Each structure stands twice: as C-alpha cells, then as structure tokens.
Amino acid sequence: xxxxxxxxxxxxxxxxxxxxxxxxxxxxxxxxxxxxxxxxxxxxxxxxxxxxxxxxxxxxxxxxxxxxxxxxxxxxxxxxxxxxxxxxxxxxxxxxxxxxxxxxxxxxxxxxxxxxxxxxxxxxxxxxxxxxxxxxxxxxxxxxxxxxxxxxxxxxxxxxxxxxxxxxxxxxxxxxxxxxxxxxxxxxxxxxxxxxxxxxxxxxxxxxxxxxxxxxxxxxxxxxxxxxxxxxxxxxxxxxxxxxxxxxxxxxxxxxxxxxxxxxxxxxxxxxxxxxxxxxxxxxxxxxxxxxxxxxxxxxxxxxxxxxxxxxxxxxxxxxxxxxxxxxxxxxxxxxxxxxxxxxxxxxxxxxxxxxxxxxxxxxxxxxxxxxxxxxxxxxxxxxxxxxxxxxxxxxxxxxxxxxxxxxxxxxxxxxxxxxxxxxxxxxxxxxxxxxxxxxxxxxxxxxxxxxxxxxxxxxxxxxxxxxxxxxxx
Numbered sequence: 001x002x003x004x005x006x007x008x009x010x011x012x013x014x015x016x017x018x019x020x021x022x023x024x025x026x027x028x029x030x031x032x033x034x035x036x037x038x039x040x041x042x043x044x045x046x047x048x049x050x051x052x053x054x055x056x057x058x059x060x061x062x063x064x065x066x067x068x069x070x071x072x073x074x075x076x077x078x079x080x081x082x083x084x085x086x087x088x089x090x091x092x093x094x095x096x097x098x099x100x101x102x103x104x105x106x107x108x109x110x111x112x113x114x115x116x117x118x119x120x121x122x123x124x125x126x127x128x129x130x131x132x133x134x135x136x137x138x139x140x141x142x143x144x145x146x147x148x149x150x151x152x153x154x155x156x157x158x159x160x161x162x163x164x165x166x167x168x169x170x171x172x173x174x175x176x177x178x179x180x181x182x183x184x185x186x187x188x189x190x191x192x193x194x195x196x197x198x199x200x201x202x203x204x205x206x207x208x209x210x211x212x213x214x215x216x217x218x219x220x221x222x223x224x225x226x227x228x229x230x231x232x233x234x235x236x237x238x239x240x241x242x243x244x245x246x247x248x249x250x251x252x253x254x255x256x257x258x259x260x261x262x263x264x265x266x267x268x269x270x271x272x273x274x275x276x277x278x279x280x281x282x283x284x285x286x287x288x289x290x291x292x293x294x295x296x297x298x299x300x301x302x303x304x305x306x307x308x309x310x311x312x313x314x315x316x317x318x319x320x321x322x323x324x325x326x327x328x329x330x331x332x333x334x335x336x337x338x339x340x341x342x343x344x345x346x347x348x349x350x351x352x353x354x355x356x357x358x359x360x361x362x363x364x365x366x367x368x369x370x371x372x373x374x375x376x377x378x379x380x381x382x383x384x385x386x387x388x389x390x391x392x393x394x395x396x397x398x399x400x401x402x403x404x405x406x407x408x409x410x411x412x413x414x415x416x417x418x419x420x421x422x423x424x425x426x427x428x429x430x431x432x433x434x435x436x437x438x439x440x441x442x443x444x445x446x447x448x449x450x451x452x453x454x455x456x457x458x459x460x461x462x463x464x465x466x467x468x469x470x471x472x473x474x
Contacts, residue, residue: 003032003184005039005204008046009197013039018204020181023089023322023355024312030181035203035210043201044219047143047170050198055140055168059114062166066110068193073103080154080182085313087179088153089322090276092314102158105438108455109162116167116459123469131473138463140168141243142221145214149226150324151279153179157186160224161200163458172201174211178324180204207231215239222462229447245451245461247443249375250403252433253286253396257389257409258293265408266300272432274308274359277323278379282404282433285376287383288392294385301383302347305359320379322355329357332378335370336360342369367398389414393421402445404433
C-alpha cells in the first residue's frame with residue numbers, strides 16, 4: 001500500500017520511495033516517499049503560515065478537534081494496533097494497549113486545551129511596581145519540530161502532536177523511518193477531525209538528512225525529540241537558540257527489599273523487561289536484590305520469563321516479538337557475549353532467530369559491563385546481588401541516567417528513604433520503572449533528558465510566558 005507525506009493539508013511527496021517492512025516476516029507492509037529538501041521547506045513554510053490561525057483559534061475549538069481525533073482513534077484501535085504490530089514488531093496485545101493509550105493522550109489534550117492559563121502577579125510587592133497591575137499568560141511558541149522514535153510509533157507521536165495542538169502551535173512531524181505508518185494514519189485522523197491545513201505536516205527521512213535540515217532550520221521555534229542520548233547531544237550542539245525537550249535513555253533499575261512479594265516482583269519484572277523486546281526507555285534492566293531473597297527471586301524471575309511466548313507479534317498468544325532490525329540484534333548479541341566472556345552467567349535466553357532475540361537474564365555481572373552501564377534497549381536484564389537495602393539504593397543511583405526506578409517493599413520507611421535518595425525523574429513504589437500513564441509528568445534527570453512530557457507538562461514546555469504590566473495611575 002502506498003502512503004504519502006502531509007504538507008499544507010495535501011498528501012504528496014517527491015523523494016525516494018521507502019519500503020516499510022514487517023519486522024517479523026520481512027514482507028513489505030507499505031511504501032512512502034521520503035522528503036526532499038524542497039518538501040521540508042514547504043512543510044516549514046506551511047507551519048509558519050498556519051501559526052496565527054492556530055494561535056488565535058479559541059481553546060474550545062482546539063479542544064473539539066482533539067476530542068474528535070480521540071473518538072476517531074478509538075474507532076480505529078484495531079487497525080492501529082495491527083499497523084504497530086507489523087511495522088514495529090510489537091506484540092499485538094501491547095500494540096492494542098498503545099493504541100488505547102493514544103486515545104487517552106488525545107482526550108487529556110482536549111481537556112488541557114481549556115485549562116491553559118496564567119495568573120495575576122502583585123507588581124506593587126516591589127516599590128517600583130506601585131501603580132501597576134500585572135498578569136502573565138502563556139502563548140504558543142510557534143513552529144515545533146517533533147521527532148519521534150520507532151518503539152511507540154503512535155503514542156509517542158501523540159505525546160508530541162496532541163499537546164502542541166492543545167497549546168495552539170503548529171508542527172512538522174518526522175516519525176522514525178522504520179515505523180512511519182501509524183503516524184501517517186494519525187495525521188489522516190487529525191485531518192478528518194478538522195485540523196487546519198498546515199497545522200500538522202508530516203515528513204519522512206533519515207536523521208542525517210531530513211532530521212538535520214529540520215533541527216537546524218531557524219524557522220523552527222522548538223524541538224521535541226525522543227531517542228538516543230548521542231542524537232540528543234548532537235541536537236543541542238547544532239539547534240541554535242530555540243527551546244528543546246529531550247527524552248533520552250535509561251538503565252532502569254529495580255530494587256527488591258527482603259519484605260517484597262517475590263511472586264509479584266518476578267511477574268512484573270518479566271513484563272517490564274521484555275515487552276516490546278525490551279525496546280523501551282523504561283524497560284527493566286538492572287535488578288538489585290538483597291542476599292536473603294536473591295536466589296528465590298532469581299528462580300521465580302527465570303520461571304516467569306520462560307513462560308513468555310516468543311514469535312510473530314500478530315499472533316494473539318505472543319508476548320515477545322522481533323527487535324526493530326538485524327543490526328540491533330547483532331549489537332545486543334555482541335554485548336551479551338562480551339559480558340559472558342568477562343564472567344557473566346546466563347540464567348535463560350541468550351539466543352536468537354533472525355530478528356528475534358529471546359528474553360535473557362544475566363547474573364554475576366559487573367557495573368562496568370555494557371549490559372549494566374549502557375542502555376541495552378533489548379530483551380536483556382541482569383539480577384545483581386546486594387548486601388542490604390542501602391547498598392541497593394547506592395548501586396541503583398550509580399548511573400549517568402535518571403529516568404525512572406522501581407522499588408518493591410512493604411515498609412513505608414524504606415519507601416520514603418528510597419524516594420529521598422534516588423535521583424530519578426520518577427520513583428515507582430511496588431511497581432517497575434516501566435510504569436507510565438499519559439497525564440503524569442514524565443522525563444528524566446542527568447543524561448536522561450531535558451523537560452517533561454505528559455500533556456499538561458509538555459504544554460508548559462510548548463508555550464512561552466508573556467508578562468503584562470499595566471500602569472493604572474501616575
């Protein structure tokens with residue numbers, strides 16, 4: 001099936017055709033033209049022309065468009081889920097969950113579009129402010145470049161597009177070249193929902209070409225990017241003076257206290273580590289378990305992992321499908337082999353079939369191994385023995401990343417101690433770091449990124465504060 005780019009309300013594109021493959025079978029599921037430099041210029045021009053239309057659109061009208069989009073998404077959940085499963089290799093059950101979450105994201109955006117506001121400020125709190133009335137409000141930043149990753153090809157697009165529209169901005173969207181089809185279908189839905197021409201433009205192409213042209217263009221007022229830390233650092237180095245939100249990596253830790261419910265922890269960690277083949281920024285990667293529960297937890301975790309069904313993501317029974325491409329399988333296979341060569345032990349997994357890498361549990365790892373120190377972004381997790389709870393906290397913090405962390409304990413004092421000591425954007429108590437709902441502030445500390453997503457919080461980053469001071473007396 002042929003798909004088109006969306007530029008200024010028209011479907012087209014003049015670049016080289018790109019085949020989008022089923023990540024399990026290798027069959028072509030769609031063809032879409034990549035964007036030329038001329039296509040991108042037209043897209044940015046269209047977004048600029050639509051700036052005033054969106055900025056001046058009443059909040060209730062923006063809310064209506066977003067809510068209509070949510071209804072249309074709900075009507076198309078099954079089609080979206082099958083598209084995601086095919087182009088991203090995500091198990092159908094989790095692809096459905098992603099499509100349902102996108103409905104929620106647009107619903108939250110419709111609600112938040114009506115709540116965007118400022119407040120008064122008592123300027124006369126300073127002597128120079130006597131005789132002035134002051135207030136501030138939020139104004140849309142303008143043209144937003146939205147660059148989304150392959151692992152959530154619908155909902156992570158929604159987390160950029162929905163709040164941008166809610167706040168009155170326009171966008172040029174560049175989805176991942178490996179998974180652009182869900183984004184195309186979302187654009188079709190927004191077009192049907194009544195979004196004005198030019199408010200949302202979709203371009204497809206490589207990061208080194210289309211992505212580079214987009215992030216360095218002075219007509220772009222803000223960049224919102226989800227992807228690797230290396231690319232995030234590059235964006236900061238070349239973007240110039242504009243607002244930037246970065247959602248980057250993590251080496252997501254879990255801490256297991258001796259009083260934790262090990263059956264619950266094992267099941268939650270198996271899902272948290274291996275759904276979407278571990279290709280999630282908040283996938284469980286490092287599990288710190290005190291000596292007293294290390295062995296029983298390892299046994300339960302291995303059993304829960306081996307119960308997961310691996311195979312074709314379009315099969316209703318399957319839990320774990322393929323990785324995004326062969327290069328990524330080669331990479332994680334090399335990392336695991338390197339760890340084994342340095343003394344790591346495999347409890348289960350460490351095998352591959354084509355683009356499928358089986359859920360893998362490692363033990364006897366060291367903190368400087370790639371499988372521990374770097375984001376695996378693959379179905380690989382390590383169980384690490386610690387002396388006590390305090391040591392687990394220290395080891396969990398021993399990372400350049402700080403997105404989310406999970407802590408399992410029934411002891412409120414332990415939980416509060418963990419919350420105070422852990423330097424992460426999100427601390428999940430009795431849940432894995434893979435937990436996310438779509439209205440919470442989501443983002444990381446340290447090298448995990450800049451800014452926050454979650455509709456309300458993204459809208460704050462997609463607006464500028466405008467202060468108004470009115471002289472009321474001489």
